[in-house]
Structure formats: C-alpha cells, structure tokens
Amino acid sequence: MNPNTIVGLKRTIWVFSLFLLCTCNSKEYKNNMDTNKRAGLGDPHSFANLDEVIAGHASLDLKVDFNTKTLSGTCTWTLNRRATCDSLVLDTRDLTIHNVYQDDGTPCAFSLGAKHETFGQALTIKLPKNAKKILISYTTSPEAAALQWLDPQQTAGEDPFLFSQSQAILARSWVPCQDAPGVKFTYDAKITCPPNLLALMSAENPKEKNNSGVYNFKMEQAISSYLLALAVGNLEFKSTGRNSGVYAEPAMLQKSVNEFEDMQHMIDSAEALYGPYKWGQYDVLVLPPSFPFGGMENPRLTFATPTILAGDKSLVSLIAHELAHSWSGNLVTNKTWNDFWLNEGFTVYFEQRIMEKIYGTEYERMLTTLGFGELQNTIQRLNKAGKRKDTHLYLNLENRDPDEGLTDVAYEKGRFFLQTIESFVGRKKFDNFLKQYFTENAFKPMSTQDFLDYLDKHLLDTLSGAEDSIKPHMWVYGPGIPGNIPKVKSHALDKIDNLLLTFNKGGNLTKKETQDWTTHHWLYFLRGIELENLSNKQMKMLDTNFQLTNGSNAEILCDWFKIAIEKEYKTAYPAIRKFLIGVGRRKFLTPLYERLAQTEEGKAWAKEVFIEAKPGYHAVSYQSIEEILE
Ligand SMILES: [Zn+2]
Secondary structure (H helix, E strand, O other), X not given: OOHHHHHHHHHOOOOOOOOOOOOOOHHHHHHHHHHHHHHOOOOOXXXXXXXXXXXXXXXXXXXXXXXXXXXEEEEXXXXXXXXXXXXXXXXXXXXXXXXXXXXXXXXOOEEEOOOEOOOEEEEEEEOOOOOOEEEEEEEOOOOOOOEEEEOHHHOOOOOOEEEEOOOOOOHHHOOOEOOOOOOOEEEEEEEEOOOOOEEEEOOOOOOOOOOOOEEEEEEEEEEOHHHOOEEEEOOEEEEEXXXXXXXXXXXXXXXXXXHOOOHHHHHHHHHHHHOOOOOOOEEEEEOOOOOOOOEEOXXXXXXXXXXXXXXXXXXXXXXXHHHHOOOEOOOEEEOOHHHHHHHHHHHHHHHHHHHHHHXXXXXXXXXXXXXXXXXXXXXXXXXHOOOHHHHOOOOOOOOOOHHHHOOHHHHHHHHHHHHHHHHHHOHHHHHHHHHHHHHHOOOEEEOHHHHHHHHHHHOHHHOOOHHHHHOHHHHHHOOOOOOOOOOOOOHHHHHHHHHHHHHOOOOOOOOHHHXXXXXXXXXXXXXXXXXXXXXXXXXXXXHHHHOOOOOOOHHHHHHHHHHHHHOOOHHHHHHHHHHHHHOOOHHHHHHHHHHHOOOHHHHHHHHHHHHHHHHHOXXXXXXXXXXXXX
C-alpha cells in the first residue's frame, strides 16, 4: 500500500451515503454515480464506492493469448476500507468474471450490474468482515476497448503486437478497477506472453527479451488507472542517455533513436524548470501506426505514434509534451475528467517551456501561434455545434463519455490561461509557484476549485490587483477566449502572412520563398489559404513544386489533404486513401473523414475506405469515425 493513498483517504471527509450496495440496474448505476458526486469523493464516470473503500495496490497475473485475442488471469486488490464497508464496487467493461476469492481462499459472492455502453458494468463484491485482499479471476473480451491486437502484417517486422490505451475510462476493459483518475494505487504484475516477444508496462521494464516469455513488473509510485499500460511485441531497447531510452520494433529503432536524440536534454531542462523527475527511468515506446493518439504519458514509458518520425526532429514537441506529463497529470492528477484541463493545459504550457529552452524563443512562438489558431477553430466549431459550455475550462461531462472533453479547449485554452497568469505576475514568480505546486501536490488528485484556491493562496493574494487583472473565474467557468489573453507574435510566421496576402489573390509560391521552411511554416501557410479563392491551377502548382501529395510528413499531409478534399482535388485521392488506411491516429483521421462526409459522393467513398481501414484502427479511433459516417 502506498502511503500517499492512505493519507489521501484519511484526509478525506467521510460523507455517509445511504445507498444500498446491490446489483446495479441502469437506474442504480446513476444512483451510485450521483452519490459519489454528491459526496465529493467519487467520480461521475465510475461505479466505485470510493467513500467506503480504496483499492490501493494491484497484483496482476495475466496471460497474453494472441490466438483468442484475450488476457486472462487474476487481479488481486489490497484494500483500504472503512470498518463499516461490506462491499467493493469496481468498474468493468466486457470482462468475464470467473471467480472472486478473499485472502484465505474462500470464495466471495459477487454480481455484475446492467451494461452501460460507455461506463460498462459495476462488479459488486460482498466483502467478508476481515478481508484485506480480494482476488478476481477473469478474462478480457477480444473486443476490449482499451486493447488493440495487431496481426503480423500490421507491424513493421511482421510479428504480432498488442498495446493498451486506458485513458480516459478504458482501463476497466482489461482490469477490474476503481476507474477514476482521483484514485491512485501501486502495482506489480507478472505477464506471460509468447517467448519470442517482449512485454512492457507503465512500470520498471525489462531491457531485453527472455526465453520464457514471462516478465515481472513493479510500479512503486502510485498511479491512476488511466495510466495502467501494457504492450507486447518484438521490441528492442536502445539507451539515449543517463535515464532515458527508446523501445521500438528492430526496423524502427535506429530511426527513432535519431529522432529523439534530444530526449535526455529535455529531461534535464524539465527538471531545471520544475524540480526532480520522480519516476526513475523515462523511455519512449514507438508503436505501430495504428496507435490512436500522438502520445500517451504512461509513467516511465510514453507510448508514441510513429507519425512523429519526420526525419528532421520537427515533431518532437510531442515528446516534450508527454515528458511534461510526468509532472502535470502523472504527479498532480485531474481529480475527475471534468478537470481535464488541469492535466493538459499545464502540460502544453510546460511542453512549450521545454521547447523554448532547447530550440529557442522564436521556435516556441511558432508553436504558440499555431496553437492559438487551433484554439480559435475549435471554439468556433463548438459554438456552431451549440456546445458553448464545452468551451469552458471546467467541463460538465456527467453522463457523457469523458472522451468528449478531449478538445483544444483543455489543451490550448488551458495553456493560454497559465500564460495569462505568467504575463501578469512575471515569469520568475510564476515558475516558483509552479515548482511549489508540483512539489506540494505530488501524487495527489487536484480539482479545478482546489487549484483556484491554491492559486489564490500561494500567488494571487500576495499581489495587489492580480486577481482582478487575471480574472481566473472568467477563464475557468466562462466561454471562449477572454480578452486579457497575451498577444502572441512570431516574426517567422509574420513573413508568411505577407506571402499569403499575394497567394490568396491568385499568386504563386516559389521554392526560393520556402527554402528554409520547417513543418511549422508549412502548417501555418496551408492553414492561412483562403479556400474560396484557391484555384485548381494553384493547387496543381503547389503540388508540382512541393510534392505535397507525395510527402512523408504526416502533419503536413493531413493539412494538405484537408484542402484537397474541400477542393475535390482528385489527384490526391489515392494518397488520401493510403494515408487513411495506413495511419490510425485519430487527430488526423477525424478531420479528413469529416470533410469527406460533407458531400454524398465523398461520404460514400469514405465509407468504402473505412471498411478497409477499420481492422487497423484502435477502438478509440474507429468509434469516432463511425459517429461521423453514421
Ligand atoms: Zn497531454
């Protein structure tokens, strides 16, 4: 049991809830969640009776079976329970529960509640009086939403591959758990996989394969369930410095190491900013292209998409982002998914500070300018869809899939709020504040209101007029972009604005004008094109001069393909098809499918491509696409 969990539990004010623990029907699931919410202890997306018991340590013993596409074995939870607590309610989704036992091997009565499409099923276990541990024997479904099982032909080396994606509430589809970010636990695990493969987790990891296929793991720092992670594949490791390294399939390893050669430097810069890295080793696992996100900050082992391997380090800010999560998110964790901006806004701010330290101010300004543009687009889109409330930093995601909160509002509006504070109080004061915030709140959950109180107490109350100038409540509980946001200026991108003036009047773009452009220059240019004035002749000119359709940089390709679809530039369609089938990163897929779905013809074509592409997508991606094409 990790001491932080116990302290957290003791500190909590016990609120007595009156609900009876029994098999959940759909009304009861809501009752459980409502009770949790009212008690201020629980989580609107979890069935768990967090006010009664905390599952503080997990011991996993799982066998990975590529034939049946299942994990099976046991999970033993060590409990920290109130004297009056007589049941344990865990979150599950599509799990088959075989048996439940207490410490001495006596079977325990259990029941599974009604199925909810997003939240899964409550597993209610009757707790014997003195039980301190509960062992659950179970098997996952081949359709487990967190897990993606890749056939050999879907990987670089033609070996089978498995990876998990637990955020936001998918951990429950492979481990019965209290699937709420505000609950932290330690874990150990024994994973058995085919002997020619290596298993890795968000834990202390092996560096090489062994002949038995049995690997043991230990995670001694407390984590939330969404940070539970597992990957199995033909993987090799290469160190990139004192406490950093890269895992990848052999064919991708050297390319990945070259791309991430600044990683150790990033860790050192991050530590210089906000204090020691608390997790020991920091490694990156480069996954096959079907990984649905850019990266996932699994502690000690970031999962990353291969689409950031641009060959020129131009997309490595993603690594800075995932690394920054080792403080914002993994150390100080959003208490519920309504507080998601606390994870992401802080991380984008921190990421840009790392990038600035390593690559300079002008580079950081380009990233910030692009981020601002994306925020404006997102807010416009949400307003148009009647979702003005989703432009608040603090979200109300109750009864919704927390995945809906994953927009640029949490990331970019969150970051600009912190930048606004910095601009009023000065960088030095703000850095001191953040360092103190990460240190004092390490391994604890943080709610939005608790953060605002902390901000007042430790920073704003000490400076006269700060609160009135910054207006934190307007940022957090109000819509859109507040007027006191600091101005962003990038000289490099200003030059592109001048080129766009000519181009948008039917002009040209020459190789000479773009000779020192990086990915970010291109993205800014492509996003600045006025589509209504763009002629077919200009499309052809851009494509001939700069080989945009046949490029290899996934970020530029995605922006170019968006334009190609809007302008029905059919020359690019075979390449768009190849991209949609080869890449599973949702950030790229969603805007392309959305644009295709705007016309009947485009939608029909998109559906045809989707049928072919779906087996290569993770559930997180294909469910979003299905919604678009419905
Ligand atoms: Zn993030």
